[in-house]
Amino acid sequence: MMRENVLEMKHISKDFSGVTVLEEIDFTLNRGEVHALVGANGAGKSTLMKIINGIWVRYSGEVFLNGEKVRFKNPVDAAKRGIGMIHQELDLTPNLTVAENIYLGRETCRGLMMDKRKMTEEAQRLLDELQFDVKAREKVSSLPTAKQQLVLIARTVSMEASLIIMDEPTSSLSISEIDNLFRVIKELKDRGISIIYISHFLEEIFKIADRVTVLRNGRLIGTKAAGKTDIGEVISMMVGEKHQHDKKYIRERPSGEVRLEVSRMSQMRGQVRDIAFKVHEGEILGIAGVLGSGRTEIGKMIFGAMKKKPGYKIYLNGEECGMRSPKEAVNHGMAFVSENRKTEGLIMTASLLSNIALVPLARQKTPWVNHRRLEKTAADMGSRMSLKYSSMGQTADSLSGGNQQKIVLSKWLATDISLLILDQPTRGIDVGAKNEIYVLADELARKGTSIIYISDELEELYNLCDRILVIKKGQIVADMDNYDRQVTKAELFEKMITDREGEAVDLLD
């Protein structure tokens, strides 16, 4: 095979209003190569891809495509030059057929009419050529995820893409589907198509990639030939020896009663299955897992905000509860801070007072509203959380991310709660507010509140949590004891992204 540069990126830097997210990145891609791009969340992978894809147009540095200097104006421009991207959320039009999706926007026409038959024939020929087991006349909505992904790949190939970016293509695939995808990738390679492969699952990467590039905090850490490195080395490149404000919040080992016990909990329609664990009084239980692993679903299922398959058992304070709705969970003293503050946590256009009053109102017994008491509650919470605001009448969207999160916490803490589920509570907020949230969680645990702490940021988990569950593809794969705060980042990381032995064997079928 020719060693020919399809893509060359030189000294790419990018900042968002002064914050540098990419610094002097060099990246090359050869013809027919699978080049894996790895890094923790926020490392800059997607920003780099968005530059290749024409989504970000303001950056410094140079991009060469087939030796020619390019600067794409938009994704359409990039697509015309043979760059295709397959997003994690499959962006297909579900009520159209496979053929119509493949040729969307480029329909074969006879006069003004669409020539459906010809289009379907062409699409089927392409699918057969690629050896995809998909019928061109089927509706996309009737296809499973794995096949939808194949449709997207076919669409990209039909646009004569010479470079395909795959963003976490296996996150929602089963093991045999992953095998099939790998076969497809090899087929694409043989056709001379180059692939940039983004994934959290390192073992997959070593099965498929020719080279691996590691990014960390917007910097290029290194590019290695896959044959000349191993998972251990890649992990240490990803993790680095970052020395940061590593304050450990150490509490006594919780000796109290079991507060929450969950067993045989599976998602109604979804990948999460057979979840079982206990949380004690005053314990912080961390849940780690990559995006799409099912960590959020676990929180939502316990809180009654997501359907569970019958047969599960949930005990709260020794009492069995169905937890069929958030209302039931709230009445039992549960609280849930969603990772989506704007869509699930706050009423952005309502006042701070109305937002904080929401839960106290939902939990009070009488139908009457005592505005004076609610105002006092809100003001008390404001000072307890050291909230920065001018008046409780201002709307929630006028606050910064950190202060908004404090409002969400205030509405829950304004009533007595025994179990708090925090899903990415420090997402998108500044360092100061982050630390305040750690201190708050630590204090609550000391006073006996049990906390389930779901997070992307591993430091939070090993510095704050008494135990850490690791979730992968919908299952608990590890239950780590962290009472002495001895779990390290590398340990945790390895558990999150490498395959279990069982799965590795399956993959070899």
Added chain:
Amino acid sequence: MGIEEAEKKKRFKMKREYNMLLVLVVMLVICAFISPTFRTVQNLINLLGHNAVYGLLSVGMAFVIITGGVDLSVGSVCALSGVLSAYAFIDYGFIAGVAAGLAIGIACGLVNGVLQTVVGMNHFVATLGIMTIARGAVYIITSGFNIYGIPEEYGVVGMGYLGPVPVAGIIWLVCVVAAFFVLKYTRFGQYVYAIGGNMNAAWLSGINTRLVKTVVYVVCGFFAGLAGVVLSCRTLLAAANAADTYELTAISACIVGGLSLDGGRGNVWGSVVGVLILGLILNIMQLTSVSSYWQDAVKGIIIIGAVAVDCMSKLKRD
């Protein structure tokens, strides 16, 4: 965001809520200059009576609009209530008539709500369907003929006066005060706003959002039923084409009165201001004998104008 900016925002918001009240006052002053008849106190008080049916529909509509929906069925439900109450008035007397009208209103509202919260329909589709069915029922029941013979003494409800004040107007204002109280001082009322602001967040805060939403449509149906009763007492007959397009007038009044179709904002007094502004235009045009063909066009301009000012200031703010 700095405190200063937040203050500015707050002041802006205050202004917005009183904008349309100011418009109403200005219109009153202008009208008083234009027409001597208008200047009489009695004419102003009469406005309450003339607009009571619209007003009652708008009170119910305000609940629905605050949740972020609209109810297209209220005009037809009002007509259906008018027909059923007319029959009951004639055959069984006053109480039966009122009860029949309110019952059918509540029933239609319940169906509107259940179609959305249990079946999962969109509010527009559900209420459009009920609107059509209710109007159809009116035609089936009356075969298109007017129903006469409501005892004249019941006319007190529609046309009578308590001192100088029309009884229908009193009913309307009592309902407004009650609605205001419910929205402001009960949990249910606060939930109505929460649902309009962010249904998902409200649900995740432990509110039974389906139940609240259903009850909101029942409330709206109740007011449509009540409006139907007042209407049949006012005209002493029930007509098959009664209350035609009244739902649009009610929605218009709410919009003019500052209730946002996005939900979560505005209050029931806004609907009163909106109804009065629209009513005032009719009144002054009649008094100055402007061709009635102009009325709809002017109404439309007022609606667009009221919302445009709001939208443009929002654009500027963003």
